[in-house]
Amino acid sequence: MNQYLEFFRTQRQRIDGNSHPVLNAHREAAAAAFERLGFPSQKVERYKYTDVATAFAPNYGISLSGTTDSLRKTESPDNPLALSHYGTLADVDADAITALNTMLVQEVSIIHIPAGIHRENPIQVTHTLHSTAPLMQNRRLLIVAEAGAHVQVLLNERADEGQDFLTTQVTEVFVGEGAHVEIYDIESTHERCHRFHQLFADVAAGGRFTHATFTLSGGLTRNQTDVRLSGEGAEVNLLGCAITDGQQHVDNNTLIDHRAPGCRSRELYKYVVDQQSTGAFAGRVLVRQEAQRTDSEERNANLVCTDEARMWTQPMLEIYADDVKCSHGSTVGQLNDDALFYLRQRGISEAEARTLLKQAFASEVINEIPLEALRQRLHAMVEKRFRSCEDCRLCKKG
């Protein structure tokens, strides 16, 4: 922890010099919060499945000069309205990784959709981690969809092979009244990547927010997704699919906060956990007293493929209103033996039958996506992932 504070204090001038004043204005408070909080131990409820301190212990390089422009004008030019939202959802006092990110971040990607504008095509943001030495990258994404605006965002994360990477990303999403925001986040990195993503979203009345995260490959992944339904009739759909093997670890931690009446939430996370890998899902749905007529469904289903693989699942439902319709559940199991045998009787080899059934399991999440082209791409990516798993680099090593 000290190495990050020391880096911040000694390099402050260079960090500030390459960054936008709005980012700089948040650093001091973030540093104070980070110093006070420290890295969360596994005794902290929301971090109990992931060892944060060990992930942040090695010395990573941080690029200070690579940034040419601290505001990536992804969608609209230097934008005081969008920037005024910066740091208002991501609370540095509540979370050490958010604080660390806010302390060090040097650029923010802004997607701002003015009122009533419907983006026809999805906006794609691809991050490729590229370095000749161990690298830490701190990223920030700010999405502001004003009333009635529609936008779809595709995030791709990739990494050069054979290098250690550590990334933090804080995403703030403001879904205005009647606005629709969809984010599809695909991670295809490798076993030497450590990723800590925090997403905070606020959905106003009649707004709709969809967030899907696909962890196709990686090393250590922790995605935290906190959604506030703050206006009447707001909706959220959280989707997740994780495919893990080797020593991989994937932890999805979600909070859906029903703060207003008549809101709807749906949540579906599926994991296929193979070899010695570990998966964790903790999803808390909070229905406050004022959130009458809440309609909420939460489901986590997991396939655990070996005796060494581990899956922790913790769906949580906390209800303070009396007129609600809520359900939550989770399952952990193996492939269906009857289905496996049926396929084999028809001449499909055991390995192929397992691949088909794993793909089928994951496809339920993919089929929730309304974008046909993205669905097809994900089906293909998942198929490729499972096929290479049988003789992948991790198995070949052993």
Add this chain to the structure above:
Amino acid sequence: MLEIKNLHATVGGKEILKGVDLVVKSGEIHALMGQNGAGKSTLSNVLVGHPAYTVTEGTVTFNGKDLLAMTPDERSHEGLFLSFQQPVEIPGVSMVNFMRAALNAKRKYQGLEPLDASAFLKLMREKRKIVELDNKLTSRSVNEGFSGGEKKRNEIFQMALLEPTLSILDETDSGLDVDALRIVAEGFNKLRTPQTAAIVITHYQRLLDYLKPDVVHVLIDGRIVKTGGPELALEIEQRGFDWIKEEA
């Protein structure tokens, strides 16, 4: 084609088959009858290599090869097909992908090139007609949401695509109404050739009226205790199994 000698098998440690002997020749249809628990389904599961069943004694030769030494998929490639009593629903696996994977696995085993997508779809269209299977069903997930009759028609459809030499029909007539039974049975009959054979497990004469077995066997307590011609099935229909038990 198939020669079973002194076959003993257990499931969950319990001996179900206690010395089955059976010879099936090309072109023949054998009916296998018997009360619930006699071992009919166990015999079919053992033949196709279901992992829950353990063979403790005996041999099975299929076209001169040791059937029991083969994996379930090899047995399928060699021409063995089971029409399941209760076909399983497999959400997320499309009928098209399933049958194309199955057919191309068999073609690979036979040293043939895989069928491309358009040739396969053309073949599917042809074979669908045999059991009047709706296009909507073959574009769904395997058996998902199929009615009982549709599931059984789907079994015969898969049989039509894979062209097995020996088919085992395990209570294919159960849960079928008169029309569905006719479609399934007529579909099966269209697939018969002098080179194919079948073992038909059933409780009822109804299916045998269509399939016209050459030989009828009665299985009691894990052994074939009586073998006869088609008239034996008619006699069982009238008199039940008790008289055979007493004879045995």
